[in-house]
Amino acid sequence: MNILIVLALLVQDKAAETTFQKIEETLNAAKTLKVSYQVESHIVNAKASVDQTSSYSGSLLLKEGNKALFTYELDKKVSGLSSDGKTALTAVHSACQGEQDPRELEREPHHRVRASWLQGHSGLASNEASA
Amino acid sequence: MKELVQVSGIKSAPGNSLSYQLLLHGQKTIFEVQLWYDPKTLVPIKRTIAGTTGNTSSKFTETYEFVLGAEVADADLQLK
Numbered sequence: 001m002n003i004l005i006v007l008a009l010l011v012q013d014k015a016a017e018t019t020f021q022k023i024e025e026t027l028n029a030a031k032t033l034k035v036s037y038q039v040e041s042h043i044v045n046a047k048a049s050v051d052q053t054s055s056y057s058g059s060l061l062l063k064e065g066n067k068a069l070f071t072y073e074l075d076k077k078v079s080g081l082s083s084d085g086k087t088a089l090t091a092v093h094s095a096c097q098g099e100q101d102p103r104e105l106e107r108e109p110h111h112r113v114r115a116s117w118l119q120g121h122s123g124l125a126s127n128e129a130s131a
Numbered sequence: 132m133k134e135l136v137q138v139s140g141i142k143s144a145p146g147n148s149l150s151y152q153l154l155l156h157g158q159k160t161i162f163e164v165q166l167w168y169d170p171k172t173l174v175p176i177k178r179t180i181a182g183t184t185g186n187t188s189s190k191f192t193e194t195y196e197f198v199l200g201a202e203v204a205d206a207d208l209q210l211k
Contacts, residue, residue: 016143019168020151026173030199040192047186061203069208082210091210 033062153180160184174199 027033038057043050058072058080071080081090137154144150148167154160162182168175174197181190 013142016141016149019143019173020138020141020149023166023168023173023175026199032199032201032203034198034201034203036196038194041189042191043187043189045187050187061208063203063205063208067205067208069210071210080210082208084205084208089210 030062031064033060035060158184172197172199 036057036059038055040055041053043052054074056072056074058070060071061069065085066083067085068083069080070082071078073079079091081088083089135156137156139152139154141149141151144165146167147170148165150163150165153162153164155162160182162180164181165179166175167177175195177195178193179190180193182188
């Protein structure tokens with residue numbers, strides 16, 4: 001009886017791995033992919049008296065040739081990352097507050113436009129995208 | 132991507148979902164993941180990720196809407 005249970009579990013796990021691979025293959029086979037997402041996070045550190053819940057949302061666009069646009073909105077501030085297949089750009093800005101359009105920053109040399117999270121300014125960082 | 136993320140222990144879970152462990156490259160925390168998927172289209176619907184690092188435990192619940200093969204112009208891929 002125990003052997004049957006073990007065999008059943010093995011078969012089930014094999015089926016689960018196959019399903020996982022099929023999901024991977026489905027996503028990898030798509031020439032384009034659009035995803036809208038919402039995230040709820042809950043972080044607890046009892047020692048530091050931290051019990052924090054937050055939520056954010058965003059979207060992901062992927063296209064053949066390593067082209068991508070990833071955006072997320074947190075506390076009414078929209079940030080993102082884009083790739084044209086050769087260069088990856090990240091922007092930290094607040095569209096809601098009408099700060100500098102990150103597209104303007106894309107024209108600047110990347111050594112001048114590092115993202116400035118700590119200063120709370122609009123910013124942009126550029127790095128060569130990995131193939 | 133597979134070098135950055137290591138997946139192990141994939142098992143079937145209730146309600147058209149899979150459970151597995153996730154290990155990020157260079158980190159010691161093993162995250163417990165449950166992934167719900169559409170059995171017809173095989174696209175993810177929801178994922179929970181939970182793990183504990185030191186005294187900090189975290190749980191993320193993500194919900195998705197996937198569209199595969201949609202028309203995406205290069206202009207749509209620019210930061211706005």
